[in-house]
Amino acid sequence: MLKSWKLKEVVLMSLFAVVFGIIYLLFLHVGNIWASLIGPIAYEWIFGIWFIVSIIVMAILRKPGAAVIPETMAAAIEVMLGNAVGPRLILAGVIQGLGAEAVFAATRYRHFNVGIYMLAGAGAAVFSFVYGYLLGGFAALSTEYVLLMFVIRVMSGAIIAGIGGKYLVDALLATGSLRGYAITKRDAHA
Amino acid sequence: MLHRMNPSVKFVFITVSMIAMAFFFNPWTPLVFFTGVIFMQIAFAKIAWKTWSLMMLPFLLGAIGYFWTTLVFGNEDSTIGTALSLSFRVLAFSSLSLLFVFTTKPVDFIMSLMQQLKLSPKIAYSILVGYQFLPVLKDEFFQIQQAQQLRGVEVPKPPVKRVLAMRHVLIPMLAGAVRKAERTAFAMEARGFTGEGKRDFYRKISVSRADAAGAVLFLILLIGSMAAGFLS
Numbered sequence: 001m002l003k004s005w006k007l008k009e010v011v012l013m014s015l016f017a018v019v020f021g022i023i024y025l026l027f028l029h030v031g032n033i034w035a036s037l038i039g040p041i042a043y044e045w046i047f048g049i050w051f052i053v054s055i056i057v058m059a060i061l062r063k064p065g066a067a068v069i070p071e072t073m074a075a076a077i078e079v080m081l082g083n084a085v086g087p088r089l090i091l092a093g094v095i096q097g098l099g100a101e102a103v104f105a106a107t108r109y110r111h112f113n114v115g116i117y118m119l120a121g122a123g124a125a126v127f128s129f130v131y132g133y134l135l136g137g138f139a140a141l142s143t144e145y146v147l148l149m150f151v152i153r154v155m156s157g158a159i160i161a162g163i164g165g166k167y168l169v170d171a172l173l174a175t176g177s178l179r180g181y182a183i184t185k186r187d188a189h190a
Numbered sequence: 191m192l193h194r195m196n197p198s199v200k201f202v203f204i205t206v207s208m209i210a211m212a213f214f215f216n217p218w219t220p221l222v223f224f225t226g227v228i229f230m231q232i233a234f235a236k237i238a239w240k241t242w243s244l245m246m247l248p249f250l251l252g253a254i255g256y257f258w259t260t261l262v263f264g265n266e267d268s269t270i271g272t273a274l275s276l277s278f279r280v281l282a283f284s285s286l287s288l289l290f291v292f293t294t295k296p297v298d299f300i301m302s303l304m305q306q307l308k309l310s311p312k313i314a315y316s317i318l319v320g321y322q323f324l325p326v327l328k329d330e331f332f333q334i335q336q337a338q339q340l341r342g343v344e345v346p347k348p349p350v351k352r353v354l355a356m357r358h359v360l361i362p363m364l365a366g367a368v369r370k371a372e373r374t375a376f377a378m379e380a381r382g383f384t385g386e387g388k389r390d391f392y393r394k395i396s397v398s399r400a401d402a403a404g405a406v407l408f409l410i411l412l413i414g415s416m417a418a419g420f421l422s
Contacts (some may be wrong), residue, residue: 086287
C-alpha cells in the first residue's frame with residue numbers, strides 16, 4: 001500500500017496530523033470539563049472534530065490509506081505530547097480512521113464530494129462508537145440513553161468532520177498551496 | 191525499571207490490560223488495578239507527582255460524571271456497584287496511560303514501533319519529522335495570530351464563535367504545513383532516505399530483562415484484579 005506513496009505525501013500527512021493532534025488535545029480537555037458536569041454524553045456532540053483529519057487528508061491525496069493513516073498519526077502525536085488518555089488513543093485512531101476509510105473504499109476512491117465526506121464522518125462515528133461502547137462500558141447504560149449518544153455522535157461526525165472538513169479543504173485549495181496533489185489533478189468537484 | 195522497559199512491550203501490555211478491563215462491571219477489578227498501577231509507579235518509576243495529579247484531575251472529574259450518569263441513566267441491571275465500576279475504570283485507564291507517558295520518551299516510542307513492531311520507516315520518520323516541527327508550528331501559530339491582530343481582526347468572545355474563528359489561523363497554518371512537507375521530503379530524499387523496510391539504526395532500541403520483569407508485574411496485576419472481581 002505504501003509503495004505508491006510519495007515521501008512528500010507521507011510527510012504532509014504527518015504535519016497535518018501534528019496540527020490536528022494539537023487541536024484534538026484541546027478539544028479533549030474541553031470535553032473533559034464538560035464531562036464532569038454532564039457525563040460521558042458531553043463528548044458526543046464534539047466527536048466529529050476527532051475525525052476531521054481523515055477527511056481533509058483523503059480529500060487532498062485521494063489514495064487508499066489517506067484516511068486511516070493520518071488519523072492514527074494524529075493519535076500517535078497526541079500520545080507523544082503526553083496526556084492521560086495515552087496509548088489507547090492510538091487504537092481509537094486506527095478504528096476511527098478505518099470507519100472513514102471504509103466509506104471511501106466503498107466508492108473505490110472515485111467520488112469526492114460533501115455527501116461522501118459526511119458519510120465518511122458518520123462511518124468514523126459508527127466505528128468509534130462500537131469501540132467506545134466496549135471500553136466505556138456503555139452496556140451498563142439504558143438503551144435509550146445509548147441510542148441518544150449514538151445519534152448525536154453520528155450527526156457530529158457528518159456535520160463537523162464532513163461539512164467542516166469540506167469547508168477547510170476548499171479554503172486550503174483556494175490558497176493555491178495544494179498544486180501537485182491529487183485534489184488539483186482530477187476534477188476537484190466530482 | 192519501568193523507564194527501562196521497551197516502549198512497544200509496554201504499549202502492548204497497556205492496550206491488552208485495557209481491553210481486558212472492558213469486560214468487568216464490578217467495582218473491585220478496576221479499583222485493585224488502579225491501586226496496583228499507582229503502587230507500581232511508586233516502586234519502580236520516578237514520577238513527578240505534582241504534574242501527575244494535575245493531569246489526573248480532569249479524569250477524576252470525568253469519573254464523577256460517569257458515576258452519576260450510570261446511576262441516573264443506567265439500565266435495569268446496573269447498581270451503585272456498576273456505577274462505581276465505570277468510574278474506577280476511567281481512573282484505572284488514566285493512571286495506566288500516565289504510567290506510559292511518564293516512563294516513555296516520545297522519540298523512543300516511535301523508534302521502538304519501527305524496530306520491534308515493524309512500523310514502516312517511511313511513516314515512522316515522517317511522524318518524527320512532524321514531532322520536530324512542533325515548536326516551529328507553535329511559533330507560527332502566535333505569529334499568524336499577532337499578524338491578524340495588527341490588521342485589526344478581532345477574536346470574538348462567545349465560545350462557539352471563537353472556535354469557528356480558529357479557521358482564520360488554521361488555514362494559513364495548514365497551507366504552511368503543505369509547503370514545509372514538500373521542502374522536508376525533498377531534503378530527506380536528497381540525503382538518500384527512501385523509506386525502504388530494510389535498514390540499519392544508529393540508535394537501537396532492544397528488549398531486555400527489564401521487559402520480562404515488567405511483563406510478570408503486569409500479568410500479576412491483571413490476574414490479581416480479575417480475581418478480586420470474581421471473589422467479591
